Amino acid sequence: GLLQGLADGVKLALKEDLIPKAADRVVFILAPIISASTCFLAFAVIPMTGTVKLFGNETILQLTDLPVGVLYILAAASVGVYGIVLAGWSSGSTYPLLGGLRSSAQVISYEIAMGLSFVAVFIYAGSMSTGDIVESQSQWWNAVVLFPSFVIYVISMVGETNRAPFDLAEAEGELVGGFHTEYSSLKFALFFLAEYVNIIGVSALATTLFLGGPSAPPGLGFTEAWLGGWFTFIWFFIKVFLFFFLFVWLRGTLPRLRYDQFMKFGWKVLIPVNVAWILVVATLRVMTQQGAPQFLIAGFTLAVVLAVLGATSLYESSKRKAEELARFVGEMPEPSFPVPSLPGRKEIE
Secondary structure, three states, X not given: OOOHHHHHHHHHHOOOOOOOOOOOHHHHHHHHHHHHHHOOHHHHHOOOOOEEEEOOEEEEOOOOOOOOHHHHHHHHHHHHHHHHHHHHHHOOOHHHHHHHHHHHHHHHHHHHHHHHHHHHHHHHHOOOOHHHHHHOOXXXXXXXXXXXXXXXXXXXXXXXXXXXXXXXHHXXXXXXXXXXXXXXXXXXXXXXXHHHHHHHHHHHHHHHHHOOOOOOOOOOHHHHHHHHHOHHHHHHHHHHHHHHHHHHHHHHHOOOOXXXXXXXXXXXXXXXXXXXXXXXXXXXXXXXXXXXXXXXHHHHHHHHHHHHHHHHHHHHHHHHHXXXXXXXXXXOOOOOOOOOOOOOOOOOO
């Protein structure tokens, strides 16, 4: 059964290739190529091992370490959405067009939240280089130190890759197949290739920024020297696999959100919380660099936590009262015509 996936891929590639009569032929063919080619760009700046011995030389399995490596990944992800939008527009059909528009709005919304979650990492590590960010996690992983950023990134990466429960761009019950409804054969396979490579890409990025990259977990640093340094790749693979398992688990357990709920959650929850958290991280960073006393830093952190809890409590209370008022108004009987007189008053003839 190990070769069944390969056989299915070959079978799909050899099926009949259909192009709708109303489609823009050039753009229709170009769209899956854009999606499938841009999804591999992120792996150029992600370090997959520590220092290893390769052909007698010591190196790191990383194509290049750009000073703005994380921004490069965000730029590559932004280009990938053009393939989806062009696929929906060029198909000459309503459902793919709606799926493409949904995808563009979804990616723009959640890429903002994803980018803001990176800002806290940049402030804490003092660099945008993926290699420097991995080195800054030698004591504590960013998933612990910057836990709110980690949670927001995990939610955003699911929305960024159009996976359940955020797979609104290809919702079968609403849009048939979404932006790839009119695609078949190899072009259809390219879209699925892009989707799963993107999942691996955002998982590898989460591993790099929040779980120490290829470094071993705290307390197991002695394993990094095993197999001439190649054991670090095993740690990297395990971390990426855990994120991939999370995608599969979410798909099998959570129902799809409504589109309005999804957009409200991104703009009214993730982005405001992210901005507030960045201000907290920046303030704590400055206080630490200026040599502020530990009790002052702890007091500021506690005050921020209490303020957030208080604001959340007030918001939930006001929201509950608004819902009760709306329910009460909804339960009131509709006024009839003519309107009856109030109790204790006589009708005027």
